[in-house]
Amino acid sequence: MSELWKNGDYVKRYNNVYGISGEQMDRYLAPLNLAPDDRAVEFGCGNGDALARVADIAAAAVGVDISKEQLENARLKLEGRKNILLVESSFLDCRGKLGGHSFTKGLSRKxxxxLTDPEKKIFVEKTAQLFKKDSIFVLEDGIFNFDRAELNEKVPEIVAEAKIYYGAAWPQVEKDFMITILEEFVTDYKTWEAAFNHGGFMMTSRKAYSMFYGMMVFKKIG
Ligand SMILES: C[S@@+](CC[C@H](N)C(=O)[O-])C[C@H]1O[C@@H](n2cnc3c(N)ncnc32)[C@H](O)[C@@H]1O
Structure with missing residues (x-):
């Protein structure tokens, strides 16, 4: 699926249709409680919208993304911002490229x-070493509020809820939504919690915005 993000037309359409709104941005960044001495890293920074907001407050903001096209959009948007670094990398390979950095805040949205479930665990294990004790990590993404093993039987319920959730935009987003739910690797809260626990993080809160989308906040305890 990462292949899609190398396609300029796909990237342009994503940013047009799914660009983050002001309200969504506030909701995403609020649990970070950003402060001027923070050093933050965003995994899957896309076109850099959230990174720009983070860097308005934090001392440093690093964005990791695999897509040259998205990073080019981010570069144009963030040109001249001295406290922002963009790193082209897959999630699983970024540890080596971030070697000299240490962070107090981490974030990732959509x-x-x-990553597959085993890859999620590997990703957290590798990147956890970059975070100082007491760091906060905010994860907002497709997350199921039921056991992922029940996905097939839950599909009709998910689709019914998604139609309400997306309202008039549903016809435009239906195809992408079904691909994300059925072909990408959206998982459940307990799988994410286990992956973060494995990396020395403890979950401090979680919120389900729907049965398929939510937010989790973790604190590094080790
Ligand atoms: C759905 S977009 C989300 C962008 C932004 N965070 C937002 O909230 O709109 C997913 C982003 O993750 C990046 N991505 C997908 N798979 C990746 C991978 N394996 N490693 C690094 N980045 C990846 C894509 O290039 C894309 O920019």
Missing amino acids: ALHH
């Missing part, structure tokens, strides 16, 4: 579901 991106880490591209």
Whole structure:
């Protein structure tokens, strides 16, 4: 699925249709409680919209993304911002490229579901070493509020809820939505919690915005 993000037309359409609104941005960034001495990293930074907001407050903001096209959009948007670094990398390979950095805040939105469940665990294990004790990590993504093993039987219920959730935009987003739910690797809260626990993080809160989308906040305890 990461292949899609190398396609300029797909990237342009994503940013047009799914660009983050002001309200969504506030909701995503609020649990981070950003402060001027923070050093933050966003995994799957896309076109850099959230990174720009983070860097308005934090001392440094690093964005990791595999897509040259998205990073080019981010570069144009963030040109001249001295406290922002963009790193072209897959999630699983970024540890080596971030070697000299340490972070107090981590964030990711609509991106880490591209990893399979075993890869999620590997990703957290590798990147956890970059975070200082007491760091906060906010994950907002497709997350199921039921056991992923029940996905097939839940599909009619998910589709009914998604139609309400997306309202008038449903016809435009239906195909992407079904691909994300059925072909990408959206998982459940307990799988994410286990992956973060494995990396030395403890979950401090979680919120389901729907049965298929939600937010989890973790604190590094180790
Ligand atoms: C759905 S977009 C989300 C962008 C942004 N965070 C947002 O909230 O709109 C997913 C992003 O993750 C990136 N991505 C997908 N798979 C990736 C991978 N394996 N490694 C690194 N980045 C990846 C894509 O290039 C894309 O920019």
